[in-house]
Amino acid sequence: MAEELSGTNIAAEAAGADALPAAEQGLLRIEGVAKTFGTFRAVDGVSLDIKAGEFFALLGPSGCGKTTLLRMLAGFEAPDEGRILLGGKDIAQALPHERPVNMMFQNYALFPHLSVRDNIAFGLKRAGMARADIATRVAEMVALVKLEGLEKRKPDQLSGGQRQRVALARALARRPQLLLLDEPLAALDKKLRENTQAELMELQRRLGMTFIVVTHDQEEAMTMASRIGVMKAGKLVQVAKPRELYEAPRSRWIAEFVGDINLFDGESKLRDGHRLVIGTRDAGALVVAEPREPVGAGKLAVAIRPEKVKLSRRGPASEAGHQSAINLLDGVIADICYLGGTTTYKVKLDSGGVLQASVANSARLDVDAYSLNQHVVAWFGPDDCMVLTS
Amino acid sequence: MRKAPRLSRFNIASLALGLAFLYLPILILVIYSFNDSRLVTVWGGWSLRWYHEFFNDRAMIEAAWMSLRVAVSSATIATLLGTLAAVALSRGERFRGRTLFSGMLYAPLVMPEVITGLSLLLLFVALNAERGFWTVTIAHTTLTMCFVTVVVQSRLGSLDRSLEEAAMDLGCDPVRAFLSVTLPLIAPAIVAGWMLAFTLSLDDLVIASFTTGPGSATLPIRIYSEVRLGVKPEINAICTLAIALIAVVIVLASLASKLSSSRGESAAPL
Numbered sequence: 001m002a003e004e005l006s007g008t009n010i011a012a013e014a015a016g017a018d019a020l021p022a023a024e025q026g027l028l029r030i031e032g033v034a035k036t037f038g039t040f041r042a043v044d045g046v047s048l049d050i051k052a053g054e055f056f057a058l059l060g061p062s063g064c065g066k067t068t069l070l071r072m073l074a075g076f077e078a079p080d081e082g083r084i085l086l087g088g089k090d091i092a093q094a095l096p097h098e099r100p101v102n103m104m105f106q107n108y109a110l111f112p113h114l115s116v117r118d119n120i121a122f123g124l125k126r127a128g129m130a131r132a133d134i135a136t137r138v139a140e141m142v143a144l145v146k147l148e149g150l151e152k153r154k155p156d157q158l159s160g161g162q163r164q165r166v167a168l169a170r171a172l173a174r175r176p177q178l179l180l181l182d183e184p185l186a187a188l189d190k191k192l193r194e195n196t197q198a199e200l201m202e203l204q205r206r207l208g209m210t211f212i213v214v215t216h217d218q219e220e221a222m223t224m225a226s227r228i229g230v231m232k233a234g235k236l237v238q239v240a241k242p243r244e245l246y247e248a249p250r251s252r253w254i255a256e257f258v259g260d261i262n263l264f265d266g267e268s269k270l271r272d273g274h275r276l277v278i279g280t281r282d283a284g285a286l287v288v289a290e291p292r293e294p295v296g297a298g299k300l301a302v303a304i305r306p307e308k309v310k311l312s313r314r315g316p317a318s319e320a321g322h323q324s325a326i327n328l329l330d331g332v333i334a335d336i337c338y339l340g341g342t343t344t345y346k347v348k349l350d351s352g353g354v355l356q357a358s359v360a361n362s363a364r365l366d367v368d369a370y371s372l373n374q375h376v377v378a379w380f381g382p383d384d385c386m387v388l389t390s
Numbered sequence: 391m392r393k394a395p396r397l398s399r400f401n402i403a404s405l406a407l408g409l410a411f412l413y414l415p416i417l418i419l420v421i422y423s424f425n426d427s428r429l430v431t432v433w434g435g436w437s438l439r440w441y442h443e444f445f446n447d448r449a450m451i452e453a454a455w456m457s458l459r460v461a462v463s464s465a466t467i468a469t470l471l472g473t474l475a476a477v478a479l480s481r482g483e484r485f486r487g488r489t490l491f492s493g494m495l496y497a498p499l500v501m502p503e504v505i506t507g508l509s510l511l512l513l514f515v516a517l518n519a520e521r522g523f524w525t526v527t528i529a530h531t532t533l534t535m536c537f538v539t540v541v542v543q544s545r546l547g548s549l550d551r552s553l554e555e556a557a558m559d560l561g562c563d564p565v566r567a568f569l570s571v572t573l574p575l576i577a578p579a580i581v582a583g584w585m586l587a588f589t590l591s592l593d594d595l596v597i598a599s600f601t602t603g604p605g606s607a608t609l610p611i612r613i614y615s616e617v618r619l620g621v622k623p624e625i626n627a628i629c630t631l632a633i634a635l636i637a638v639v640i641v642l643a644s645l646a647s648k649l650s651s652s653r654g655e656s657a658a659p660l
Contacts, residue, residue: 076555096558109556113574126561174560 027052027210028073028178033082033092034234035068042068044234045082050212052177055204057225058214061257065234066214070180073212074103086177097126102176106183108167110155116166117142117151123174141169144203161192168200172207181213185220197223218258222246230254246305251390255303260344262309262355263388264302268295275326275382278302282353287326288385301388306344308384309357311376327385329355329378333370345370347378416633423626430621440627450628453612457592460523460608464530465587471531472538472587473580477568479539480546498536506533507600514601521603529601530591537590538583545579546572581643589636 028050035043043065050056058066071077073084075096084092091099102123110119120141124134142148145165155163164184171179184200185193201224204211215221221228222242229239238250249255252263266280274290278300286302334354335346340361347355355378359368370376397405423441427434444450479492498506510529514521549572557567595610602608607615609632613625 074555074559076558095563096555097561097563101559103556103559105552105556107550107552109550109552111553111556111571122557123560126566170556170560 026050027054027087028212029083029085030069030073031083031085033069033072033079033084035065035072035077035079041234043072043079046231046234046236047082048229048236048239050210052210053208055201055211055224055226056213057221057228058212058231059218059221059228059258060216060231062216064231066216066231067182069231070103070182070212070214073178074101074180075099100177101180102171102174102178103180103182104167104171104184106186108155108163108187110163110166110170112155115152115154116147116158119155119166120169120173122170127174137173141173144172145169160187160189161196164188164196168203172209176209178210178212181211183215184213186215186217193220200224222258230257232257248386249303249388252301252303252388255386255388260306260356260358262304262306264353265299266302267299276387278387280353282351283329283349283355284351286385287382288387289382291387295387295389298389303386303388304355304380304384306356306358307342307360309355309378309380311345311347311357311359311370311378313370313374313376326382327380331355331376331378333372333374333376336370336372343369345376347376349378419626420630420633422623423630425623425626428623430623430626440623441631443624444627444631447624450609450612450616450624453607453609454628456523456606457609460526460530460598461588461591464527464534464591465584467527468531468535468587469538469580469584472535472583473542473576475535476539476542476546480543495539496536498533499540503533503594503596504600507597510597511600521601522606525601525603526598526606526608529597530587530594533594533597534587534590537586538580541583541586542576542579545576549575585639585643588639592632592636 026049028048030046030048030050033043033046034041046065046069058069060066068077072079072092075091075094075098079092082092083090086099086101091101111122114122117138120138121134124137129137138151142151145168147162147165147169150158150162155166158166164187168184171181181200185196188196197220200211213221213224222245225242227239227241228245230237230245232253238245238254240248245254245258249258255261255263264280264283264286266278266286269277269279269285271277271290272287276288276290276295277285278288279285280302283302288302329347329349329351331347331349333345334348337344337346342358342360345357345359347357349355357378362368422430422433424436424438425432425434426437426439475495479488479495482488507529510525510532514525519525553571553575554564554567557571558564562570593610594608595614598608599611599614602611609628613628616622616625
């Protein structure tokens with residue numbers, strides 16, 4: 001590596017690396033990795049390919065095995081089964097210090113007895129870099145995470161956000177092939193978290209580095225990651241781009257875990273061209289677009305995101321509206337939840353079920369707002385429905 | 391930042407009472423060590439007579455020297471072993487019999503000293519070991535090691551495991567991670583453990599009297615045998631010197647820990 005690079009060159013260097021077709025090649029390959037603690041199978045046969053330059057998020061509820069998987073990539077746990085290939089080399093049994101991988105810890109794990117500068121320089125000293133080069137690299141990292149002037153402070157003299165930056169700089173300083181981030185923003189408050197999300201994305205893009213972030217926060221994963229792997233009970237249940245994950249979840253569980261959803265259980269009744277009529281218990285017969293994968297005869301569920309549901313007092317007015325508004329459901333407003341940008345209405349349907357509708361508050365004066373117990377018509381098109389079989 | 395809250399009258403009174411309770415007897419002892427009178431309880435004017443007497447009392451000086459040597463060497467060995475035991479207990483893999491091991495380690499904490507002393511005496515006799523400096527040192531090491539372990543282990547327990555993992559992640563093998571991150575952070579506990587072991591050894595009478603041999607009495611043994619014949623004011627002088635020594639040790643230890651923490655701050659200019 002060119003150690004003499006100055007602070008501004010790091011982006012240029014990364015951009016150069018980006019231009020190579022190598023960036024498109026697989027960097028990390030996880031093959032059938034499993035880990036058991038006692039009788040608990042924390043990670044259960046996970047296989048995954050991650051390309052160089054990707055910002056990948058492992059998303060799941062607590063205890064789903066995502067942190068264990070990350071710790072196996074870092075080398076703190078050895079997998080019981082499977083292989084972990086980094087750049088074609090199996091590192092599954094390599095010790096943490098033998099891997100070109102660095103990790104940013106959830107609680108940052110900054111060394112309390114060392115200054116900001118020494119924390120960042122720690123890994124460089126171990127790598128046997130010359131003193132002058134270490135000084136240059138540290139200055140570069142300090143500038144990268146905007147910590148100028150705080151180099152001599154100890155971790156306990158920093159705010160939470162500053163500590164987070166030191167942890168990031170320390171993990172980036174060795175220029176790892178792969179950076180692992182364990183709940184990197186969990187300890188920050190909301191506003192700071194949003195700013196830091198944007199900064200992390202910007203940093204990742206500029207450095208062209210591969211990031212794997214573990215999070216339980218689906219919004220955070222959606223915002224930052226280019227691809228998301230959802231984990232449940234040790235298994236990877238879906239790997240998809242954020243949009244695909246949200247609009248085409250593979251199962252009920254994923255649909256409910258990622259965002260809000262209306263689910264109606266039912267059975268397929270009849271086919272009408274590219275449309276399917278599904279009889280549901282709580283919302284009557286619903287017309288849905290035929291899913292790409294053919295649906296069997298068994299039980300299934302129709303799922304609609306709340307923001308896809310439109311409300312009106314008398315049903316859709318326009319011709320175009322009629323075209324798409326095949327599913328018309330009558331009901332009364334049962335609950336109103338005002339969230340500022342949007343309002344979520346719970347509509348008690350005449351057919352028995354409850355339908356959530358999220359309506360953007362696009363006008364400042366509440367001309368469009370509905371009141372409790374008001375009769376409304378909820379409607380949505382067949383293309384807005386998802387059919388979930390599992 | 392850290393503004394000391396004003397002390398209320400109640401706080402001042404309780405503080406004064408508490409300090410008086412702890413230090414008034416010692417203060418009286420120190421004052422009486424400068425007493426010119428032969429009688430311990432009668433004031434006869436200021437004098438350094440008893441200090442002079444002590445420094446000319448060869449037997450007493452030898453006992454003090456013996457005590458000091460035993461305290462330094464047993465505290466050092468106990469700190470080494472106790473720290474290793476603490477690391478093994480809190481960092482090692484969960485090995486079979488770990489609970490038993492830690493329980494056995496703490497036994498000397500609650501064991502009556504007479505039993506420890508007697509059993510060690512029996513051991514030394516059985517081994518046909520010549521009783522003297524080394525037997526007392528070994529006995530004091532067994533007595534004080536568990537105290538070091540308790541102090542160091544509690545510090546290790548409060549230390550975040552991910553610090554060591556971070557060090558390994560940044561290129562340290564496990565041994566280096568321990569030396570460069572864990573050790574500096576538990577150093578104050580190790581120093582405290584050493585001091586505890588040192589003072590425990592310095593003032594132990596029971597175990598020392600079981601395990602020592604003829605001609606190698608420690609200071610407490612010597613003082614005890616003197617006192618049985620009546621308290622001489624010389625004892626006051628010896629005690630004052632001992633208090634001064636311990637005070638110096640404490641001040642040095644706290645200075646050392648301050649120095650080590652500020653060294654990190656102004657760390658070598660990279």
